Amino acid sequence: MKVFVAVLVLCAIAHTSFGMTKVCEAKKGKKVVTFSETAETTEFPCKYNAVRRTKCGEWLVTVTPGNDLETDKNKHYVIKTLWVGLENMTNTLKWEGRSTLKIARKYLDNLKMAPFTRKDGFLKTEDIFTYGPRTADNQVSLIEKNGDFKITYNLYDPDGSMHKSSGFRFECFSDTFVPTAYPQQLCGNGTESEVHKFKKSMEWQDNRMATLFFNIFTNDEIAQTESNCLTSQRTMTNKCGTKEKQYMAAKLCWPIVGKPRYQRCISGNMDKPISAFRHCVEYVCSDYKDANSCLALGDELDMCPTLDTITLKVRADCKPDLFST
Structure with a gap:
């Protein structure tokens, strides 16, 4: 009986955590998998806050993809731009930058030194990030130097099946992880059925x-x-x-x-x-x-x-x- 009760308690604890992960990612340009592993459809050619001021390590992280329709047959959405904003929680200094299909492609083809372009803030890119290697997997990445997080931008491949390569992935590795709730960020705070609860409210x-x-x-x-x-x-x-x-x-x-x-x-x-x-x-x-x-x-x-x-x-x-x- 004690073992049975213990199992029930563990199940209840697992249920209340709702299987929260530290990963927010978009797949095929149109489906965002949230921190609670629910899937949200993003079929619109505009920007949205996937991650908004989520605490990860010493940083407040914002990730804002920009969708567009591919121009060949106008049948699929792709992530054309990826904007990243950081604020250091210790000194409030900031870094803002973005990548695009062109910028990332030039980096992969050795025509550009960096896969993201710094746009604003007092922090220098080289003091915060290292870049992922130039490989044939059609993606670029920002890796925080202390290992707190990694942001990957997967490029649209017009020859790929179902445009599956178009996406992004934010993953926090730090023990300090406090995600922002929906609707401030689409990926939410790991609570199950956040969109449904908002609609019901x-x-x-x-x-x-x-x-x-x-x-x-x-x-x-x-x-x-x-x-x-x-x-x-x-x-x-x-x-x-x-x-x-x-x-x-x-x-x-x-x-x-x-x-x-x-x-x-x-x-x-x-x-x-x-x-x-x-x-x-x-x-x-x-x-x-x-x-x-x-x-x-x-x-x-x-x-x-x-x-x-x-x-x-x-x-x-x-x-x-x-x-x-």
């Missing part, structure tokens, strides 16, 4: 992706650089009004970039899905009164599958000849 009954989009595009701490991403962020944050309306915009518009039947149809018609997403957000946040965004969205959705609520509204408000399949 808001009394939202709809899908998970709407919650992810709401939290990403209402976060003005993310420095969106692509113009449509930035406009979507500013519109949802500053012009949409209530959280309920912001969530409605996220719920109705995310399929444009997140569901292949819309994203590929819009791309196939030589329009940009992220532009259609932006116009959709502007349209919903204006209480369906913005005529310019209505017309632009109507042109982008024309000849594509019916988008729940949006297609009917656009057809009734501004584009009666909108054809949907």
Whole structure:
């Protein structure tokens, strides 16, 4: 009986820890595996905070990937940029840097001295990191000199199967590891079902992706650089009004970039899905009164599958000849 009770206690302890790891990584450019080993889909061509001021050793670490659609067939998302921010918890000194597909490729081809470019901060790169070796595995890495953490950027390989090489991996090796909770960072703090609990706390009954989009595009701490991403962020944050309306915009518009039947149809018609997403957000946040965004969205959705609520509204408000399949 004592052995049985002990096993139950151990199981309970394991359950309360929710299997938390010290690894946050993206795979195939579109799936982020969190610290609690849940998988979150990131099918949108914008930036998001995968890791945000997570404590690892003596550092506060931020990792911000930037997604984009590959340009050949517009069927897959790839991580085009990777921004890294560090703050030393002892002296508050900072280092900020980024890599891109071009920068990393030049490094691997011996055309550049470093795989990441320092962008800001008082700390020098060589005082913090060593670089991983130039190898044929299509990746570059930052390795903290004291062994606290490693950040790997896996490059998009157009000849690879399912774009599986596109991704990143942050791994903390230090005993000092305190991850930030969702929604400040997508990888969360290791608590099981963080996205579901957030959605439940808001009394939202709809899908998970709407919650992810709401939290990403209402976060003005993310420095969106692509113009449509930035406009979507500013519109949802500053012009949409209530959280309920912001969530409605996220719920109705995310399929444009997140569901292949819309994203590929819009791309196939030589329009940009992220532009259609932006116009959709502007349209919903204006209480369906913005005529310019209505017309632009109507042109982008024309000849594509019916988008729940949006297609009917656009057809009734501004584009009666909108054809949907």
